[in-house]
Amino acid sequence: MQTAILLFDGMTVLDAIGPYEVFQSVPGVDVHFVARTKGEKRADFRRLGLIADFTLDEVPRPDVLLIPGTPFPASVTGDPAVLDWIRGAHETSTWTTSVCTGALGLGAAGVLDGKRATTHWLALDALRAFGATPVDQRVVRDGKIWTAAGVSAGIDMALALVGEQFGEEAAQAAQLIIEYDPQPPYDGGSTKKAPVALVEGLRAQFASLMGGQE
Amino acid sequence: MQTAILLFDGMTVLDAIGPYEVFQSVPGVDVHFVARTKGEKRADFRRLGLIADFTLDEVPRPDVLLIPGTPFPASVTGDPAVLDWIRGAHETSTWTTSVCTGALGLGAAGVLDGKRATTHWLALDALRAFGATPVDQRVVRDGKIWTAAGVSAGIDMALALVGEQFGEEAAQAAQLIIEYDPQPPYDGGSTKKAPVALVEGLRAQFASLMGGQE
Numbered sequence: 238m239q240t241a242i243l244l245f246d247g248m249t250v251l252d253a254i255g256p257y258e259v260f261q262s263v264p265g266v267d268v269h270f271v272a273r274t275k276g277e278k279r280a281d282f283r284r285l286g287l288i289a290d291f292t293l294d295e296v297p298r299p300d301v302l303l304i305p306g307t308p309f310p311a312s313v314t315g316d317p318a319v320l321d322w323i324r325g326a327h328e329t330s331t332w333t334t335s336v337c338t339g340a341l342g343l344g345a346a347g348v349l350d351g352k353r354a355t356t357h358w359l360a361l362d363a364l365r366a367f368g369a370t371p372v373d374q375r376v377v378r379d380g381k382i383w384t385a386a387g388v389s390a391g392i393d394m395a396l397a398l399v400g401e402q403f404g405e406e407a408a409q410a411a412q413l414i415i416e417y418d419p420q421p422p423y424d425g426g427s428t429k430k431a432p433v434a435l436v437e438g439l440r441a442q443f444a445s446l447m448g449g450q451e
Numbered sequence: 452m453q454t455a456i457l458l459f460d461g462m463t464v465l466d467a468i469g470p471y472e473v474f475q476s477v478p479g480v481d482v483h484f485v486a487r488t489k490g491e492k493r494a495d496f497r498r499l500g501l502i503a504d505f506t507l508d509e510v511p512r513p514d515v516l517l518i519p520g521t522p523f524p525a526s527v528t529g530d531p532a533v534l535d536w537i538r539g540a541h542e543t544s545t546w547t548t549s550v551c552t553g554a555l556g557l558g559a560a561g562v563l564d565g566k567r568a569t570t571h572w573l574a575l576d577a578l579r580a581f582g583a584t585p586v587d588q589r590v591v592r593d594g595k596i597w598t599a600a601g602v603s604a605g606i607d608m609a610l611a612l613v614g615e616q617f618g619e620e621a622a623q624a625a626q627l628i629i630e631y632d633p634q635p636p637y638d639g640g641s642t643k644k645a646p647v648a649l650v651e652g653l654r655a656q657f658a659s660l661m662g663g664q665e
Binding site: 250257258268269285286358388393396400405408409415416417420423428435438439 | 463464465468469471472475482483484491496498499500501502504551571572589590600601602603604606607610611614619620622623624626627628629630631632633634635636637639640641642644645646649650652653
């Protein structure tokens, strides 16, 4: 199952790497990191470079495409070459997926029109602009489109997708290989559980990023 | 707080990227990706390259060092330059940390002697060779040494460390930014919960890797 994960300057790395680590543990999944041009792409705050081994043109019809998120959604929504690739790949994909604000990339490519979807909690309302119905849920599947909430949610999505495609045993093996038995030290990883002041503080802090670039 | 994350050919990428994503969301944490030589390092199964921006010599005394794991522990335990760097950095570090089989790197450098530690469940017994007491727990802290179990456990460790160093509010903010409200589709991410046949199957499958390289 050819799986293409998009890389771009400004990406949030864990959005891509959580699912990658799940997918690559499954026999028969062939992960390709793709980008508009080959070579180094820098992470959102420029502390790390990842290498795209393939151009978009080299992987035009993956079975699975995955669009990671970014605090700067225009990096994807403003790139016509990437949006064309998403549209083309989605035509024949088995699964079209996103993590975090990668959903805004799917939206800008037109594939979320009339669909239920999720994204990072800070960007949930922005989905409406693309005709999507925002769903405040960690993983949302609508037909062949899977969207995950913020950053770490890509791990849960990838495991669910592997379970759907390859069966429960393959997904459980992947989960055990990455020893995914989460025990977060705080129970505040969603806006429903975190202190209100913290949620509002982060909304204010990130408003300029998300709002300024959508 | 200068934080150095080791990269090397053969690394398991999520081991490094889980904690990186937590650390980089905390104001005042400065993450550096380091390696014996600068430039591209390939992941364990060669599907991705990450760029080391700094040599070990350029970051000799980080406040935090983090050693990610690998299915090929000799990549770290067999590299004298890396082991020297670990030893030197550990002398003055605030926190010395590992994820997954990165603990075997700490062990080979001599810093786990007489300490309680954890690692990937497939490698737990191997800690004894370094004078450490294996603890079957997701995150283990012994003094200034933090070790995490397999792959995804680095996220939990990093959040706990941020809580210890910067306080609960900083850790909760990091957790909410990466929306870490885990909802794995299966409850089998540890050997205590997974089907016995699956555990034994993976032990057999990975024995040659782990056993052959420790």
